[in-house]
Amino acid sequence: MKVFTGISALYTPFERLEQAAIAVRDGRISWMGPEGALPAEYRSWPREDLGGRGVLPGLVDAHTHLVYAGSRLEEYLRRAQGESYEAFLEAGGGIHRTVRATQAASEEELLNLARARLRKLLAGGVTTVEIKSGYGLTVEHEIRLLRVIRRLGEEGPCRVFPTFLAHVIPTGWEREAYIQAITEELIPEVARGRLAEAVDVFCDRGGFTLDETRQILEAALRHGLRIKAHAEQFERTGATRLLSELGGLSADHLEATIPEDWKALAQSGTVGVILPVAAVVLRKPLPDARRMWDAGVKVAVATDHNPGSSPVYSLLLALQLAVALGGLSVEEALVAGTANAALALGKPELGRLINGAMADFLVVNSREALELFYWWGDSMVHSVYVAGERVYPHQ
Amino acid sequence: MKVFTGISALYTPFERLEQAAIAVRDGRISWMGPEGALPAEYRSWPREDLGGRGVLPGLVDAHTHLVYAGSRLEEYLRRAQGESYEAFLEAGGGIHRTVRATQAASEEELLNLARARLRKLLAGGVTTVEIKSGYGLTVEHEIRLLRVIRRLGEEGPCRVFPTFLAHVIPTGWEREAYIQAITEELIPEVARGRLAEAVDVFCDRGGFTLDETRQILEAALRHGLRIKAHAEQFERTGATRLLSELGGLSADHLEATIPEDWKALAQSGTVGVILPVAAVVLRKPLPDARRMWDAGVKVAVATDHNPGSSPVYSLLLALQLAVALGGLSVEEALVAGTANAALALGKPELGRLINGAMADFLVVNSREALELFYWWGDSMVHSVYVAGERVYPHQ
Numbered sequence: 001m002k003v004f005t006g007i008s009a010l011y012t013p014f015e016r017l018e019q020a021a022i023a024v025r026d027g028r029i030s031w032m033g034p035e036g037a038l039p040a041e042y043r044s045w046p047r048e049d050l051g052g053r054g055v056l057p058g059l060v061d062a063h064t065h066l067v068y069a070g071s072r073l074e075e076y077l078r079r080a081q082g083e084s085y086e087a088f089l090e091a092g093g094g095i096h097r098t099v100r101a102t103q104a105a106s107e108e109e110l111l112n113l114a115r116a117r118l119r120k121l122l123a124g125g126v127t128t129v130e131i132k133s134g135y136g137l138t139v140e141h142e143i144r145l146l147r148v149i150r151r152l153g154e155e156g157p158c159r160v161f162p163t164f165l166a167h168v169i170p171t172g173w174e175r176e177a178y179i180q181a182i183t184e185e186l187i188p189e190v191a192r193g194r195l196a197e198a199v200d201v202f203c204d205r206g207g208f209t210l211d212e213t214r215q216i217l218e219a220a221l222r223h224g225l226r227i228k229a230h231a232e233q234f235e236r237t238g239a240t241r242l243l244s245e246l247g248g249l250s251a252d253h254l255e256a257t258i259p260e261d262w263k264a265l266a267q268s269g270t271v272g273v274i275l276p277v278a279a280v281v282l283r284k285p286l287p288d289a290r291r292m293w294d295a296g297v298k299v300a301v302a303t304d305h306n307p308g309s310s311p312v313y314s315l316l317l318a319l320q321l322a323v324a325l326g327g328l329s330v331e332e333a334l335v336a337g338t339a340n341a342a343l344a345l346g347k348p349e350l351g352r353l354i355n356g357a358m359a360d361f362l363v364v365n366s367r368e369a370l371e372l373f374y375w376w377g378d379s380m381v382h383s384v385y386v387a388g389e390r391v392y393p394h395q
Numbered sequence: 396m397k398v399f400t401g402i403s404a405l406y407t408p409f410e411r412l413e414q415a416a417i418a419v420r421d422g423r424i425s426w427m428g429p430e431g432a433l434p435a436e437y438r439s440w441p442r443e444d445l446g447g448r449g450v451l452p453g454l455v456d457a458h459t460h461l462v463y464a465g466s467r468l469e470e471y472l473r474r475a476q477g478e479s480y481e482a483f484l485e486a487g488g489g490i491h492r493t494v495r496a497t498q499a500a501s502e503e504e505l506l507n508l509a510r511a512r513l514r515k516l517l518a519g520g521v522t523t524v525e526i527k528s529g530y531g532l533t534v535e536h537e538i539r540l541l542r543v544i545r546r547l548g549e550e551g552p553c554r555v556f557p558t559f560l561a562h563v564i565p566t567g568w569e570r571e572a573y574i575q576a577i578t579e580e581l582i583p584e585v586a587r588g589r590l591a592e593a594v595d596v597f598c599d600r601g602g603f604t605l606d607e608t609r610q611i612l613e614a615a616l617r618h619g620l621r622i623k624a625h626a627e628q629f630e631r632t633g634a635t636r637l638l639s640e641l642g643g644l645s646a647d648h649l650e651a652t653i654p655e656d657w658k659a660l661a662q663s664g665t666v667g668v669i670l671p672v673a674a675v676v677l678r679k680p681l682p683d684a685r686r687m688w689d690a691g692v693k694v695a696v697a698t699d700h701n702p703g704s705s706p707v708y709s710l711l712l713a714l715q716l717a718v719a720l721g722g723l724s725v726e727e728a729l730v731a732g733t734a735n736a737a738l739a740l741g742k743p744e745l746g747r748l749i750n751g752a753m754a755d756f757l758v759v760n761s762r763e764a765l766e767l768f769y770w771w772g773d774s775m776v777h778s779v780y781v782a783g784e785r786v787y788p789h790q
Contacts, residue, residue, distance in 0.1 A: 376676075
């Protein structure tokens with residue numbers, strides 16, 4: 001039990017409250033409002049003064065590939081010289097290179113690498129992270145990655161949302177046989193072991209076709225898992241509409257979507273997750289976040305952290321790019337990195353500061369909470385709290 | 396006297412050397428080459444082992460407005476909602492708002508604010524920073540800012556290149572009278588007191604016309620100062636060709652330039668400084684750095700740090716954006732942030748690691764020096780040296 005005071009301004013993120021106080025019991029917000037209106041029952045609780053600083057909901061990174069070994073620096077340099085991402089993928093490099101390095105690494109190595117990455121995200125104010133498998137490919141290796149992801153969540157302090165990703169057809173496999181392995185072996189085992197909450201499919205050139213995507217997603221639904229997809233990144237495949245039809249949590253990427261796809265998302269409530277750093281690094285235009293938002297899509301923004309197309313440790317930078325290049329306002333970007341991102345994980349109790357929600361928040365080193373978004377290439381994160389406990393910096 | 400060893404790879408930046416050693420005497424590089432070829436005379440010198448890490452020339456930030464007080468957060472939020480930068484400027488906000496806050500601050504306050512900013516740049520590997528005045532406007536206040544800039548340079552450890560900037564016509568002044576004050580009072584006093592090495596003019600809508608710019612720059616040249624300009628940011632004014640004609644050090648911004656302007660820069664050797672963060676924040680297209688480079692322009696990249704259009708503390712981020720959105724390769728971006736940036740300050744002894752040059756360099760926390768450019772929103776700067784002395788982190 002604790003009451004947080006000394007909050008100059010707080011964003012829920014939908015509303016701004018001045019001089020707020022937050023009462024936390026068992027990790028959840030039991031009361032929130034103007035400090036002067038604190039009900040009598042909370043007045044005897046222990047207090048923590050946040051020093052007249054701004055408070056925002058903890059950021060939610062709804063799309064990462066955080067568990068991998070190896071570097072793709074050489075590919076990065078060659079792409080900057082003009083070679084294409086798809087060409088590396090088709091030539092057995094790209095994702096396949098990361099798969100080889102990841103398969104060769106021990107579970108302990110993978111855990112240490114991912115933990116260090118998770119800590120960097122946390123230092124930037126991220127309190128919940130979706131982490132996908134996908135660099136294992138074989139049943140055995142995918143299960144191993146999902147075990148690593150489970151351990152990251154058990155360790156904390158970040159909340160982890162585990163997703164099994166059907167990424168690419170492994171070298172040497174026949175397509176149908178691999179899809180059968182996914183739908184008849186992997187997904188049932190993932191569901192039995194509660195190793196993932198959702199299944200994601202990379203539906204694009206170099207990945208899975210729309211029909212294959214449907215097979216995999218329907219298998220996931222049959223086993224009680226939620227669904228997502230990498231949709232319309234390079235080609236317009238129809239994955240966004242498929243997700244909307246099947247009640248998916250989110251359709252992610254969306255570079256090649258058209259207004260018809262946005263309408264489907266708006267109607268279904270499937271979240272549209274945009275990944276601005278991947279678009280920038282791959283020298284592609286960002287999806288038109290402004291028009292998507294205006295079309296009624298619940299837009300979220302994520303890092304897409306991965307060693308190929310999005311080697312980034314700052315969700316804030318992704319949000320700033322969504323403002324500058326995607327046309328969102330700062331207030332909208334905040335919603336896209338908190339409440340909407342939590343909806344992309346099916347977790348309305350995260351990413352917002354309201355009664356009953358989890359007390360995950362970040363303290364900005366300024367009276368103006370939105371100043372976090374103003375400075376580029378710098379961090380104004382003062383401290384980070386998960387379930388009402390300070391987790392960054394370490395006490 | 397010292398010999399640095401344990402350098403896995405070094406970029407001059409034009410060439411890559413493996414297993415290099417650098418001998419430093421009196422702050423300058425007296426010998427550089429493969430560690431195995433170290434001449435006998437250097438073998439008895441004290442050594443410092445850099446631990447098998449990569450080394451790059453210290454970064455040079457060739458365009459900043461680092462000395463100011465006050466915040467422009469509110470304007471930033473409103474611009475993100477769709478209001479225009481020029482509208483704020485024309486309504487007496489924007490730059491004028493910063494001028495009011497800066498005039499109201501004490502010299503000590505301005506020094507403390509700028510010092511903190513300079514330290515953030517240094518932590519990102521920047522060893523030389525150009526700093527412009529320009530938020531004082533009156534003779535007295537501009538001189539005051541230039542004194543602050545001089546003190547920053549005297550304090551170190553960053554090298555500081557001071558520039559007097561003719562920014563905008565102050566509220567209540569008549570244009571001709573103000574230009575006369577600049578050319579007949581300010582510039583002579585700046586030259587007498589050695590308060591600046593160069594004069595810069597904001598030649599654009601809301602600033603000075605091309606004719607006024609010529610008057611100011613010619614006065615600067617008469618007083619032995621070097622010249623620069625904010626050229627073609629919003630409108631194509633002809634400032635780029637004027638700079639080329641007058642032998643300017645650099646023409647900066649260049650968003651509205653056309654191939655004819657690039658040809659003038661290429662022929663004159665005037666450096667073209669692009670400012671990617673300002674373009675991104677103002678939601679304008681970047682100049683086509685790729686085509687400028689191919690047209691023979693010496694392209695440099697700078698932060699343009701200022702509280703309005705480019706509130707950024709990371710030159711690395713500006714360089715990464717020049718790669719992703721401007722089409723440069725990583726190797727070219729490195730040149731743009733080191734050797735070419737030093738040329739924009741008329742300092743060929745900076746920004747490169749060759750015999751006789753200043754021993755300013757940064758150590759990357761990787762065997763691969765270019766890995767610095769690979770990770771976004773994170774810093775792989777291990778340590779920074781100016782004149783052969785470690786200045787970051789503090790020893």
